[in-house]
Amino acid sequence: MDSHAMDAFDVGRLVPGFRPPQADVDADAACRDAAALAAADTAMRRWRSPLDGPLRPGSERHRSETCRMFEQTFNPYRPAVLDWPVLAPATRARIVALPIWDIAVQTEGKARLRMAAYAATLGEADMRNALALNAWEEHRHKEVLSRMVAAYGIELAPEPPQPLPQDPEWAYLVTGYSECIDSFFAFGLFELARRSGLFPPALVDTFEPVMQEECRHILLFANWAGWHRARLSPWRRLRFELKVVRVWAFLAWERIGLARAVDGAGAAGGGAGQDNNFTLNGAQAMADDGVRLPTLLALCLAENERRFAGYDERLLRPATVPRLVRMALRLMRPFARRD
Numbered sequence: 001m002d003s004h005a006m007d008a009f010d011v012g013r014l015v016p017g018f019r020p021p022q023a024d025v026d027a028d029a030a031c032r033d034a035a036a037l038a039a040a041d042t043a044m045r046r047w048r049s050p051l052d053g054p055l056r057p058g059s060e061r062h063r064s065e066t067c068r069m070f071e072q073t074f075n076p077y078r079p080a081v082l083d084w085p086v087l088a089p090a091t092r093a094r095i096v097a098l099p100i101w102d103i104a105v106q107t108e109g110k111a112r113l114r115m116a117a118y119a120a121t122l123g124e125a126d127m128r129n130a131l132a133l134n135a136w137e138e139h140r141h142k143e144v145l146s147r148m149v150a151a152y153g154i155e156l157a158p159e160p161p162q163p164l165p166q167d168p169e170w171a172y173l174v175t176g177y178s179e180c181i182d183s184f185f186a187f188g189l190f191e192l193a194r195r196s197g198l199f200p201p202a203l204v205d206t207f208e209p210v211m212q213e214e215c216r217h218i219l220l221f222a223n224w225a226g227w228h229r230a231r232l233s234p235w236r237r238l239r240f241e242l243k244v245v246r247v248w249a250f251l252a253w254e255r256i257g258l259a260r261a262v263d264g265a266g267a268a269g270g271g272a273g274q275d276n277n278f279t280l281n282g283a284q285a286m287a288d289d290g291v292r293l294p295t296l297l298a299l300c301l302a303e304n305e306r307r308f309a310g311y312d313e314r315l316l317r318p319a320t321v322p323r324l325v326r327m328a329l330r331l332m333r334p335f336a337r338r339d
């Protein structure tokens with residue numbers, strides 16, 4: 001029986017015309033079928049447009065193929081049938097004690113609302129539906145998390161109500177770039193967790209499709225941004241770029257604040273305003289603490305490339321964080337091997 005019913009968030013109510021993926025008995029059965037699961041897992045990681053020729057950002061082809069990618073790589077996994085492995089007492093205690101779960105649940109709630117609110121403003125039906133599906137998947141992340149929290153007996157603080165954003169584009173940019181930052185580091189931390197064996201492989205397996213789903217999300221975001229940018233007049237483009245700069249400044253400030261909150265003794269309350277996503281929080285929970293920074297950054301880069309490698313190379317990729325990290329690694333090189 002489902003004792004952890006989700007809240008009544010409904011993407012379709014915010015985004016006219018959006019039809020959520022069907023949740024029926026057949027889908028549940030399919031999600032218990034190993035062959036169907038494996039096929040869905042493969043389909044979510046590899047995609048190529050059937051069209052020949054370039055996908056020029058801003059063009060209709062670029063938009064339609066971006067949306068087609070997102071729809072065709074959808075993974076129908078169902079949180080209700082995910083396995084939460086029984087953990088050794090020490091492992092379970094380590095997870096429960098992490099001061100991140102309130103932030104993680106609230107961030108998913110914020111992300112679904114912001115994505116749906118922005119999707120509703122779009123005139124192009126395919127892009128509107130793609131962003132609405134992304135919002136629906138964030139809602140599903142929230143469900144995965146609430147089931148995990150329930151399975152391991154983690155206590156959550158009551159969630160504050162989330163108002164609809166006043167500037168949906170700003171809110172979508174904050175969520176999108178936030179996912180680009182967090183997912184990049186989550187990919188590396190997650191691989192570190194897998195290699196170290198610190199957490200049971202079954203738990204790593206449960207998180208794996210969610211991790212790849214974030215890769216799809218930031219792939220969609222990068223292509224939405226490229227499409228959106230290319231269609232703006234020079235004046236509106238300038239305004240948009242200034243907004244993007246403000247978003248990055250806001251996210252940098254927010255992350256510094258978050259690091260301080262998590263370091264401090266009173267972090268359990270979660271603090272205010274964070275946008276860190278659940279994959280980063282989850283991966284942090286699983287990673288080995290003893291790794292050196294350059295090693296971790298190099299692993300993040302490699303994992304980022306591996307996760308994107310299966311998608312059509314004509315689609316845009318998130319570029320800023322990998323570029324900054326490559327630069328940081330170059331700057332660190334002279335200081336390497338001193339310890």
Ligand SMILES: [Fe+2]
Binds near residue numbers: 137141
């Ligand atoms: Fe998410």
Ligand SMILES: [Fe+2]
Binds near residue numbers: 179217
């Ligand atoms: Fe996401």
